[in-house]
Amino acid sequence: MGSTSARPDYHHGDLRATLVLTALEMLESGETFSLRAVARRAGVSTAAPYRHFPDREALESALAVHGLRELLNDLAGGTQPPVSATEVGELAVGYVHFALRRPALFRLMFGQPCDDSNDERVRAAGALHDYLQSVMAAVFPQSDPVALATAGWSLAHGLAFLHLDGKLHATDQAEIDVRVRSTFDAILPPTTDPDSRTS
Amino acid sequence: MGSTSARPDYHHGDLRATLVLTALEMLESGETFSLRAVARRAGVSTAAPYRHFPDREALESALAVHGLRELLNDLAGGTQPPVSATEVGELAVGYVHFALRRPALFRLMFGQPCDDSNDERVRAAGALHDYLQSVMAAVFPQSDPVALATAGWSLAHGLAFLHLDGKLHATDQAEIDVRVRSTFDAILPPTTDPDSRTS
DNA sequence: TGTACATCAGTGAACGCGCGTTCACTGATGTAC
DNA sequence: TGTACATCAGTGAACGCGCGTTCACTGATGTAC
Numbered sequence A, B: 001m002g003s004t005s006a007r008p009d010y011h012h013g014d015l016r017a018t019l020v021l022t023a024l025e026m027l028e029s030g031e032t033f034s035l036r037a038v039a040r041r042a043g044v045s046t047a048a049p050y051r052h053f054p055d056r057e058a059l060e061s062a063l064a065v066h067g068l069r070e071l072l073n074d075l076a077g078g079t080q081p082p083v084s085a086t087e088v089g090e091l092a093v094g095y096v097h098f099a100l101r102r103p104a105l106f107r108l109m110f111g112q113p114c115d116d117s118n119d120e121r122v123r124a125a126g127a128l129h130d131y132l133q134s135v136m137a138a139v140f141p142q143s144d145p146v147a148l149a150t151a152g153w154s155l156a157h158g159l160a161f162l163h164l165d166g167k168l169h170a171t172d173q174a175e176i177d178v179r180v181r182s183t184f185d186a187i188l189p190p191t192t193d194p195d196s197r198t199s
Numbered sequence C, D: 001t002g003t004a005c006a007t008c009a010g011t012g013a014a015c016g017c018g019c020g021t022t023c024a025c026t027g028a029t030g031t032a033c
Helices: A015-028 A035-041 A056-076 A085-101 A103-110 A119-139 A145-164 A173-185 B015-028 B035-041 B056-076 B085-101 B103-110 B119-139 B145-164 B173-185
Strands: none
Touching: A015 A035, A015 A056, A015 A103, A035 A056, A056 A085, A056 A103, A056 A119, A085 A103, A085 A119, A085 A145, A085 A173, A103 A145, A119 A145, A145 A173, A145 B145, A145 B173, A173 B145, B015 B035, B015 B056, B015 B103, B035 B056, B056 B085, B056 B103, B056 B119, B085 B103, B085 B119, B085 B145, B085 B173, B103 B145, B119 B145, B145 B173
């Protein structure tokens, strides 16, 4: 057949994808991440990853790209973009959820100097930024959308990190959600209420 | 004399403080940080730090405590607390400055799971939080001060991290300052203007 | 359809490295008498 | 004031570890004829 489907043998089929998925699993389960550890867990020799990634940093960037896309998909995929301040708050809840559900990946994506020479990575970050900006522009047309998008992103990002670091003493997920919502409520400018005025 | 002043000899006088300062210097100059490297640079044997810190994590916590205090001092020391939204914006500018001036220290303080068993560290973080909360309560008495303090801190924190990671494409310090100010302006609730109404 | 061969994704052993930590030790310090 | 001694902050050598990376290699794959 020669298709790219399952081939768990010697010639692996798609070791590159397997390595990325394995690494993501390891990040999620809290294991320390290294090229050697990923190869080990993927059941492959120490040198094998070098067929697919020039060095460790390249694998890291691939993970970051994956994470950025998944985050964007979590936020934007499957639902209409927010049309009210309340729904923008829910977007922030989603953002913080992602960070808390995948802390190691989130830290890898944002918690360290990033390789700006990786185009794919820069583009994935840009796509996230653009989406947030378009949302804010649509919900708050009367304000400066660039400043608001930065504000909204920063606010969600800061909440994510401070919760991740345990600086905001919330005990469970529900409490965190409430806190994120009320933080956004405390601060977003008023909008025309979409429930009473439909275009 | 027996004082604690300079004694660069064998019995060192205050190796603990020297190690902390040396480590801070190394973080600032971008060198990789390790117990061995710090000892080396302090001109002392590899084992010497273990007289003063039970393990590597203890030194890290000492650095975090130092950083948290210095940040609080940067923000609160020497000036009156903010009384207007504009001055709150300047507080945020100060916060972001700190992060950009000491990126490695800031990441050490906030960018990784923190040792919550270290009382001094927890207290230093708490003091920062309390100060921000009291500021927000004073400036925005009509709003929920807890939510606003969380919002203000998260916003500054998120701006700091996103700028640190180069996600907001600002080129120089002045541009970043402008951006931080306009972000806060875009979002903070109005206050009674302290210039026209003095209590 | 069958054979020769180039390709290339893997192997496994080895390199040098810096790390955290431990250990028995040494020698300066300060105190008791 | 002088000596004996306990203390303790340092030394330096060594441990075992996991890491990133390189290398010559092997053997499965797929293509040319």
